[in-house]
Amino acid sequence: MIWLTWRQHRKLALYTLLGFAVLAAVLVPIGLSMRHTFADLGLAECLRPSALSEAAAQTCDVGLRRFSDRYDSLNLVAVLLISLPVLVGLFWGAPLVAREVEQGTHRFVWTQGVGRTRWALVKFGLVGGAVVLLSVGYGLGMSWWVAPLTQAAHEGRLGVIVFDLQGIVPIGYTLFAVALGIFAGTVWKRMLPAMGITLAGFIGVRAAVEMLARPHYQPARTQTFPIEGNGIPEGDRGNWILAAGIRNPDGTMVAENARIQCPPGGKGPDGRACGAELGLQPGAYNWELYQPADRFWLFQGIETGIFVALAVLLLYLAVRRVRRIA
Amino acid sequence: MDMVLEADRLGKRYGSTWALRDCSLHLPAGRIAALVGPNGAGKSTLLHLAVGLLKPDSGAVRVFGRSPYGDTEGLSDIGFVAQDTPLYRDFTAAELVIAGGKLNKRWDAGLARQRLAQLGIPPDRPVGKLSGGQRAQVALALALAKQPRLLLLDEPVASLDPLARREFLQSLMGSVAESGTTVLLSSHLLADLERVCDFLIVLNASQVQLTGAVDDLVAEHRQLVGPRHDGGVIGGVAAVVRASHTDRQSTLLVRTDGPVTDPAWTVRDVSLEDVVLAYLADGTTQTSHSEWGVAA
Numbered sequence: 001m002i003w004l005t006w007r008q009h010r011k012l013a014l015y016t017l018l019g020f021a022v023l024a025a026v027l028v029p030i031g032l033s034m035r036h037t038f039a040d041l042g043l044a045e046c047l048r049p050s051a052l053s054e055a056a057a058q059t060c061d062v063g064l065r066r067f068s069d070r071y072d073s074l075n076l077v078a079v080l081l082i083s084l085p086v087l088v089g090l091f092w093g094a095p096l097v098a099r100e101v102e103q104g105t106h107r108f109v110w111t112q113g114v115g116r117t118r119w120a121l122v123k124f125g126l127v128g129g130a131v132v133l134l135s136v137g138y139g140l141g142m143s144w145w146v147a148p149l150t151q152a153a154h155e156g157r158l159g160v161i162v163f164d165l166q167g168i169v170p171i172g173y174t175l176f177a178v179a180l181g182i183f184a185g186t187v188w189k190r191m192l193p194a195m196g197i198t199l200a201g202f203i204g205v206r207a208a209v210e211m212l213a214r215p216h217y218q219p220a221r222t223q224t225f226p227i228e229g230n231g232i233p234e235g236d237r238g239n240w241i242l243a244a245g246i247r248n249p250d251g252t253m254v255a256e257n258a259r260i261q262c263p264p265g266g267k268g269p270d271g272r273a274c275g276a277e278l279g280l281q282p283g284a285y286n287w288e289l290y291q292p293a294d295r296f297w298l299f300q301g302i303e304t305g306i307f308v309a310l311a312v313l314l315l316y317l318a319v320r321r322v323r324r325i326a
Numbered sequence: 327m328d329m330v331l332e333a334d335r336l337g338k339r340y341g342s343t344w345a346l347r348d349c350s351l352h353l354p355a356g357r358i359a360a361l362v363g364p365n366g367a368g369k370s371t372l373l374h375l376a377v378g379l380l381k382p383d384s385g386a387v388r389v390f391g392r393s394p395y396g397d398t399e400g401l402s403d404i405g406f407v408a409q410d411t412p413l414y415r416d417f418t419a420a421e422l423v424i425a426g427g428k429l430n431k432r433w434d435a436g437l438a439r440q441r442l443a444q445l446g447i448p449p450d451r452p453v454g455k456l457s458g459g460q461r462a463q464v465a466l467a468l469a470l471a472k473q474p475r476l477l478l479l480d481e482p483v484a485s486l487d488p489l490a491r492r493e494f495l496q497s498l499m500g501s502v503a504e505s506g507t508t509v510l511l512s513s514h515l516l517a518d519l520e521r522v523c524d525f526l527i528v529l530n531a532s533q534v535q536l537t538g539a540v541d542d543l544v545a546e547h548r549q550l551v552g553p554r555h556d557g558g559v560i561g562g563v564a565a566v567v568r569a570s571h572t573d574r575q576s577t578l579l580v581r582t583d584g585p586v587t588d589p590a591w592t593v594r595d596v597s598l599e600d601v602v603l604a605y606l607a608d609g610t611t612q613t614s615h616s617e618w619g620v621a622a
Binding site for chain 1: 412417
């Protein structure tokens with residue numbers, strides 16, 4: 001069985017490794033240059049949670065801006081990189097059963113001396129194992145590559161796209177994509193429909209988890225700070241801000257997704273108090289609903305757990321369905 | 327007599343249509359049996375049930391006394407070549423022989439290599455690039471390497487040209503003659519199998535129309551030609567299988583249970599093909615006038 005699995009998939013394995021090598025050849029130089037710039041601009045120093053002098057803060061601001069000017073476009077690349085797990089699902093998962101049935105070879109292999117349940121377990125197991133190895137490599141590589149971008153961005157590692165790229169979640173996503181592909185193949189039994197369903201299902205589930213579930217893995221915290229003061233409170237950097245706004249002292253939301261920062265005692269151009277033209281009463285404050293930055297690994301664990309559990313369920317259903325295909 | 331394959335009111339349904347229904351038959355050991363019926367008669371379904379690919383929806387099928395669905399142990403006694411001889415097309419014949427060895431406990435790789443060498447099959451070309459006849463031979467060699475006690479072949483010669491057909495059947499007969507393997511092979515054309523089989527199962531419209539040893543079938547059927555027949559009893563005739571009439575004359579194909587002595591009838595021997603055609607014509611075709619929106 002192991003020999004057969006290797007013989008059947010060695011070409012695909014070769015192409016996958018080749019693809020990853022090409023990807024690495026492109027991304028590693030970019031990553032290295034990003035790190036150089038990061039170090040040259042002295043940004044590591046800026047991001048330490050320690051009070052900076054006025055002048056140092058200025059330099060840091062300029063440095064951060066220069067860094068993002070130069071590398072912001074890479075966020076687009078990051079979006080593309082997110083699609084890699086589903087590609088593995090499309091090309092490794094979907095054809096696993098669908099291709100056998102489409103070409104009729106399931107009638108050959110399932111009537112040999114190994115039963116089809118064992119066939120399914122060995123095959124799913126080997127492909128699953130290979131995919132886990134692949135995604136561990138991908139997750140580690142991406143964590144390294146995306147680190148400077150994440151540090152320079154205000155939102156940090158919990159940010160919507162970078163969270164999905166690094167750490168252990170790629171393992172969950174990739175396993176899920178492959179399991180979904182295999183399962184779709186046992187239901188639709190043709191490669192193209194199975195691939196289509198896999199793509200649609202993967203995007204649907206990922207989007208649903210990302211938008212509906214992830215913000216609620218832990219109760220979000222709120223923080224408030226006055227609109228008159230010396231900037232954002234310490235430790236704000238890296239938090240994942242779910243909602244923000246300006247509220248009046250009685251708690252009513254005046255302006256959603258906004259934030260005001262006036263110097264102490266500052267007046268508007270017409271002499272009125274800070275923010276009065278928006279309808280802010282004295283004592284109005286900035287309000288934020290957020291997930292703190294230190295929950296990164298907890299959220300990674302929860303999200304990975306969800307997708308691994310879904311993958312296991314899909315594989316179980318796939319094994320059951322394999323027993324009914326003739 | 328030892329029964330290799332037994333079906334008892336076996337049925338299989340796809341949705342609401344029965345692909346096979348109330349199928350009862352017994353295949354004795356050592357026979358070369360032809361499973362004949364038009365396309366869609368349920369031949370593949372019966373073979374898939376016998377090899378355990380399908381689970382019966384009603385009744386039971388037994389191969390060597392075991393129920394084949396989900397029975398991995400029993401699989402080693404059955405060699406199966408599916409329709410269109412599906413093989414991994416990018417594998418070479420030599421690799422397929424290795425694959426078979428990995429997938430089976432009992433596997434005679436030497437036998438397979440010997441056969442393939444004798445047939446001049448190149449060992450290092452992907453089987454997808456071989457001719458249809460060669461590919462069928464590879465599939466047969468793989469099935470025989472399992473040293474099965476029952477060999478099931480689903481339309482093995484349907485896609486082959488006449489020469490390749492003859493070669494395929496010859497090599498099949500040559501190899502099972504020594505081992506005493508029971509063979510069940512299907513075709514929609516009796517002519518393909520008539521020369522090699524000694525047992526016959528006729529399927530039509532998802533039901534068994536006729537089953538028995540070829541010699542018995544030929545011996546017990548007769549063609550009667552005589553005056554126009556109105557359905558009355560004829561001495562020695564168990565059943566009228568098929569009747570055609572002109573104004574004054576009737577031609578009947580009958581199953582006999584004794585000599586037909588009535589001098590009004592001219593009795594003729596029939597060929598196996600006559601018998602099969604008579605039973606196949608008996609199957610009713612479901613008309614679909616309403617689906618087509620045309621008058622009946």
